[in-house]
Amino acid sequence: MKALVYDGVETLGYRDVPKARAGSGEHLIRIMASGICGSDMHAYLGHDNRRPAPLILGHEAAGIIEGGPKDGQRVTINPLVTCGTCPACSMGRENLCADRQIISMPPREGAFAQYVAMPESNLVIVPEDVPLTKAALAEPLAVSWHAARLALDAMHHKMDRTALVLGGGAIGLAAALALRAMGVDDVTILEPNDNRRQFLAERCGQTITDTAKTPVSIVIDAVGYAATRAMASEIAMPGGVIAHVGLGEDTDGLDVRRMTLQEITFIGTYTYTAQDFRDTAQAIFDGRLGPLDWMESRALSDGAQAFRDLRAGAVAAPKIVLDPWS
Numbered sequence: 659m660k661a662l663v664y665d666g667v668e669t670l671g672y673r674d675v676p677k678a679r680a681g682s683g684e685h686l687i688r689i690m691a692s693g694i695c696g697s698d699m700h701a702y703l704g705h706d707n708r709r710p711a712p713l714i715l716g717h718e719a720a721g722i723i724e725g726g727p728k729d730g731q732r733v734t735i736n737p738l739v740t741c742g743t744c745p746a747c748s749m750g751r752e753n754l755c756a757d758r759q760i761i762s763m764p765p766r767e768g769a770f771a772q773y774v775a776m777p778e779s780n781l782v783i784v785p786e787d788v789p790l791t792k793a794a795l796a797e798p799l800a801v802s803w804h805a806a807r808l809a810l811d812a813m814h815h816k817m818d819r820t821a822l823v824l825g826g827g828a829i830g831l832a833a834a835l836a837l838r839a840m841g842v843d844d845v846t847i848l849e850p851n852d853n854r855r856q857f858l859a860e861r862c863g864q865t866i867t868d869t870a871k872t873p874v875s876i877v878i879d880a881v882g883y884a885a886t887r888a889m890a891s892e893i894a895m896p897g898g899v900i901a902h903v904g905l906g907e908d909t910d911g912l913d914v915r916r917m918t919l920q921e922i923t924f925i926g927t928y929t930y931t932a933q934d935f936r937d938t939a940q941a942i943f944d945g946r947l948g949p950l951d952w953m954e955s956r957a958l959s960d961g962a963q964a965f966r967d968l969r970a971g972a973v974a975a976p977k978i979v980l981d982p983w984s
Contacts, residue, residue, distance in 0.1 A: 660982060661771035662961040666711045667704035668969070670962040675714070678773040685723045687735065687776055691794040692769040693718035693953070693979045694964060696827060698762065700905065702965050708763050716770035716980070717762040720784060720793035724773070733781040734793040735769070736800075736935045737761045742779075753804075753929040760929075770961060772982040779932075782939045791979050792942060792950050795832075798977070799947060800938040801903060802832035802880070804930035806840055809876050809901040812923045820844040821876040822893060826851070826858050826866070828977040829903060830880035834864055835947045836938075842876070848889075857974040862952050873898070880904050887911030896920040903927045953977040957984040 659677040662670055680686040695718055701709035709715065717737035723729055740747050740755035747755050761776070762768030784793040813819070819842045823830045826849030834845045846865045849855045858864045873895035879886050882904025890900045891913040900922060917924060930938070941947050954975040956964050964978050 659772040660958065661714050662716070662958055662980070664701055664709065664711050664713050664715050668702060668965075669711075670702065670965060672959050672961065675771070678767070678771065678775045680725075680775040684775045684777050685728060685781065686725055687719075687721040687733065687774050687781075688724045689719050689721040689769050689772060689774055689982050690790040691720050691955075691979050691981060692716045692958070693794050693798060693828070693977050694961075694968065695798060696829065697905065699965065699968060703969070710764070713762070713764065714767040714769075714771050715762045716768035717760055718794055718797040719769035719774065720790040720796070721774075722790075723781075732784040732786070732790060732793075734784050734790075734796045734939055735761075735774070735776055736780040736782065736932065737769070737776075737797060738929055739766065739777060739780060750931055750933060752932050770958060770980060770982075782936060784939075785943055788943055791953065791955060793939070794979055795828075795950055795953065795977065796935065796939045796942060798828045799832045799836070799942065800930040800935045802829050802878075803836045803938040803941070804934045805878055805901040805903045805927040806833055806836040807934065808925050808927055809878065809899045810837075810840055810842070812899045812925060813875060814897060817875045817897060819876070820874040821846070821878065822870055822874045823847045823878045823880060824886045824889060825849065825880035825904060826854050826864075826976065827880065830878070831858060831862060831864065831952070831976045832947075833878040833880055833903070837876070837878075839941055839946045851971060853974040854976070857952070858976070862976075863948075875899065876901070878903065882906035884909070884911035888913065891917050891922065894920075894922045896922070899923045899925065901925045901927050953979045955979050955981060958982040
């Protein structure tokens with residue numbers, strides 16, 4: 659099968675690799691759409707030692723089951739494989755499973771390929787009227803759905819619901835969509851890139867800013883740099899909530915004194931639970947997250963150029979989705 663392989667820092671190769679094989683309890687999935695995630699970019703830049711080269715990246719995918727009794731079934735893929743029996747899994751917090759695995763991280767190769775093998779429990783059936791390119795957004799949207807849900811759960815019920823999302827990439831945009839789907843009407847995205855700001859306002863109908871001065875009750879940091887953490891801890895109102903989902907850099911930024919004196923809740927959020935993923939997929943199918951027509955499609959064979967364009971900040975669209983068969 660053809661695959662886009664991470665061979666080293668800022669080096670991707672498109673070539674033939676052994677075809678994925680389904681193990682016990684797994685299905686072979688013919689990948690039809692696979693999105694480029696920020697974590698794929700971190701690996702590409704050599705910033706993620708959990709993803710050593712050579713490795714097939716990619717974990718935001720949808721496709722068609724090939725072979726077996728469910729041959730031809732259209733599915734979107736929850737890439738997080740968990741044990742199902744540990745205390746975290748038993749509590750419905752599978753994302754905290756100590757034995758979790760995710761495709762695009764050893765020992766599981768990723769979905770920038772024509773095929774991937776996945777357990778049946780990780781597959782969600784996609785209705786015939788939903789394009790698989792749209793269904794592939796379930797994974798990044800679920801990350802933001804999880805963050806928005808945790809932030810709202812942590813808020814005092816009498817607080818006014820106002821939100822600022824830091825970063826207008828796919829996770830930031832998805833967080834804004836999730837918050838609105840959950841009943842938060844006053845949501846603004848802060849995005850410094852002019853082209854992306856224009857895209858988000860005109861194509862996605864979002865309220866956009868490049869500065870933040872008015873305190874808000876919810877801050878979603880979809881970037882995760884020291885500067886955005888500093889902004890989050892400054893702009894959150896007393897008693898507010900910061901949900902931190904970005905993984906830009908590890909340290910610095912938070913004003914812990916202010917957060918302590920103003921009782922600001924800080925929540926680290928990682929991926930999603932299995933229920934979050936199913937809920938997000940259903941919200942996509944029901945149209946509650948909007949038309950989701952803001953992705954850019956490219957051939958997998960052009961994937962290396964897509965990464966270079968993202969690296970150069972030359973992509974206005976929040977998401978590039980790769981097609982392994984075009």
